[in-house]
Amino acid sequence: MLLRSLQRLFSLERRQFSSYLYQKHMASGLMSGRRRASEYGLQLKRTFSVVHGSLDWLFPEAREYVIEKAKLCQPDHIHVCDGSDEENASLVELMIRNGMLKKITSDKYENCYLALTDKRDIARVERKTYICMEKEEDAVPTVRFGSKAFLGNWMSIESMDFQMNRIRFPSSMIGRTMYVIPFSMGPVGSPLAKYGLELTDSPYVVASMRIMTRMGKKVLDHLMQSDDKHFIRSLHSIGRSLGMLSTWPCDPDSTLIAHFPERNEICSYGSGYGGNSLLGKKCFALRIASSLAQKEMWLAEHMLVSQCVPPICCSLHVEICLYLCLSLGVILSHGLCTDSWYH
Numbered sequence: 286m287l288l289r290s291l292q293r294l295f296s297l298e299r300r301q302f303s304s305y306l307y308q309k310h311m312a313s314g315l316m317s318g319r320r321r322a323s324e325y326g327l328q329l330k331r332t333f334s335v336v337h338g339s340l341d342w343l344f345p346e347a348r349e350y351v352i353e354k355a356k357l358c359q360p361d362h363i364h365v366c367d368g369s370d371e372e373n374a375s376l377v378e379l380m381i382r383n384g385m386l387k388k389i390t391s392d393k394y395e396n397c398y399l400a401l402t403d404k405r406d407i408a409r410v411e412r413k414t415y416i417c418m419e420k421e422e423d424a425v426p427t428v429r430f431g432s433k434a435f436l437g438n439w440m441s442i443e444s445m446d447f448q449m450n451r452i453r454f455p456s457s458m459i460g461r462t463m464y465v466i467p468f469s470m471g472p473v474g475s476p477l478a479k480y481g482l483e484l485t486d487s488p489y490v491v492a493s494m495r496i497m498t499r500m501g502k503k504v505l506d507h508l509m510q511s512d513d514k515h516f517i518r519s520l521h522s523i524g525r526s527l528g529m530l531s532t533w534p535c536d537p538d539s540t541l542i543a544h545f546p547e548r549n550e551i552c553s554y555g556s557g558y559g560g561n562s563l564l565g566k567k568c569f570a571l572r573i574a575s576s577l578a579q580k581e582m583w584l585a586e587h588m589l590v591s592q593c594v595p596p597i598c599c600s601l602h603v604e605i606c607l608y609l610c611l612s613l614g615v616i617l618s619h620g621l622c623t624d625s626w627y628h
Contacts, residue, residue: 336462337372338365342505343465344514347482351465354484354520359456360463366491368501376488384532385489400489405537408559414542415440416572424546445543445552453539453554457522461486467505468498468565470574474507479577483519483564490521490562498565517549517573519564524555533557544568546576 333355340348342365355363366372377398380386386398415438416424425437440448464485471478483494494500508514524536540555551568553561560567574585 333360333363333463336362336364338367338465338502340365342502342509344505344509346514347467347505347508347516350482350518351463351484354454355463357450357454358458358463358484358486358520358522360458360461360486362462363465364462365465366467366495366501368495368503373492373495376492380488380492401533402558403533403535403537406533406535406540406556406558406561408561410540410542410556410561412438413540414438414544415445416544416546417442417445418545418547440543442545442547445545448541449543449552449554453524453541454520454522454552457525457554458486462488464488464491466491466494466500467502467508468494468500469504469507470498470565470570473499473503479517479569479574480504480508480515481517481519481565481569483521485521485523485562487521487523487557487562489557493563494565497563515549517551517569519551519553519569521553521562521564522555523557523562542568544572546573549573549577 340351340363343351351363377386380400381388381398386400389397389399417440418424419442421439424439425434428434464487466483466485468481468483469478470481483490485491508516523534524539526534526536535557536555538555540561542551542553542556542561544551551564551573553564553568556562571585577583578585
């Protein structure tokens, strides 16, 4: 019987074998919370209660995306974000009660909070970050045969879909709320603005995206009335809570961040930290934007050019170019001065 079982296993194709192991792993109860296989079944049908907002706010393409990913991730509730002060206050209060945030009581730090993350949940996880396109040469630099490219990682679309849709995201949001975040990179309605829809199970991501982007129902209202409903699809989950801190759920061993420029989609699993979870940041504004820029003939670059003018009306001025070198965690600056005011 053992021999037959081994023969059966080795006769399976690679992807079928991985799926088989995953299903056996779930059935054995070794996943988070030791839930039964039926709770994590990929074909499990559940109903989702909308606890805030309405799916009617979404235009058809966005609504279909939300429903599709809700069936995959199996959240208990869906929260469509409106971006209001009341919504933000309730989410902050929720995170304080859960221990994710601590309010700083000093008068010098009004409206400031402390979040202590899991020490294994870090940014700069380039080795777990992939660009997925049909052709590898379109995603990363071409290197000599046998060498490894250090300026990016490529994985085929089929392989990454298997990793995300069969291994990581299925039932990853059971017991949680899926937050639907409509956001704009730029002023809403601007011809230069780009729009996105991020689905996440982290209230920390919602509060942070409200600071970093123009977020809320006004984005949906604009897209509903616009003829161009182009938006970037973004899916994020903190994972099955296998981190060391109960107040900062994450799954650092399974963290994976994927970009699909050819279908304008981002998927991020296992991390709640920084650009790994705030998908409008590096994932959209740099990586996906680079692809959009190539198609639409504009430039996407993380560069800030600012001009400093003295308070008096004269010709003295300083132009400072700041290059944000995030991989080193430092800022390099170059100043061009025309007078001694700079010194």
